[in-house]
Amino acid sequence: MLVTVPVLSLLGQTDEPAMLDGFGPIPPSTARRLVADGADSFYRVLVDPRDGAPLEIGRTRYRIPKAMRQWLRLRDAKCSFPGCNNSSLATEADHLMSWASGGTTGINNLGQPCRKHHRLRHTTAWQPTPATPQQPPEWVSPTGRRYRSEQQDWEPPLWPDSLPALRAASGPPLLEEAAGF
Template identity: 50%
Template sequence: MIVTVPALTLLGASAEPATLEGYGPIDLDTARRLAGNATSWIRLLTDPVTGAPLALDRKTYRVPLALRRWLGVTHPTCVFPGCNRAARECDIDHRTAWVEGGTTDEDNLDPKCRHHHRLRHETLWEPSASPDGDLTWRSPRGETFDADPPPF
């Protein structure tokens, strides 16, 4: 069961209703009752305008379908320079590894085709992101290459 409650509603700053997946809008008291009986929680932060997933609870390693689709919009192909493999055919890789504290969110995930995913983990090729999110790759010889920019 998935119950979605807007954060501003929880804070008392909005009257926007909660939503029960497969049912529709529900009042906040019902959402609280359902949440109170939940055996587990996964927090998901979404963009308030588009509804696109932005960040998941640290407890979640697997990339949910909606976030995978969003990554396919923002990065339609493998992020390795010159690779045109469609994102829908790629692995989704954590920039900072999960075991090293990396999160499953938009800022830490990239689509990489299986070849370039393995290249990244099994060789000295290393991607890095600048503070503004631009991705560059450093080759084993120390040369840097910009990832292909998104189409917009």
């Protein structure tokens, strides 16, 4: 189960709700308790306070680690094939450029189509395009037409006036500084 918590909400700086995968918003106090108690079946996903995007976990081996699968579930929310509404719980992680052809096991080279569209991708001329950390792959039909994946909209978390703004080009170390780690 994923619990997506704005980092500043987790720190008690804002009162933004957390999102419980498959359920919806939960109070920040509940999210803090789940994170603090280390519930084994919950995975904490902290989002960047600048743009609301979760941070990527990079890997260079074939097998997709559990944390990266969780990232895909969070990014895609459902099958990325146009018009398919199968939830992320019914999808399969897939290398967009195959491992055998030099594809890496990184978030930009992974998608998660449902079983039907995973099979379709390998048995027909439908092809996914590269993904990004924030966008699932688009699909190209056998006739060459491109289709964008439908996905959840990410809204940037609230930034309290009492905290200084972080530089746009900063990375995780500044998040740790702002959080006092």
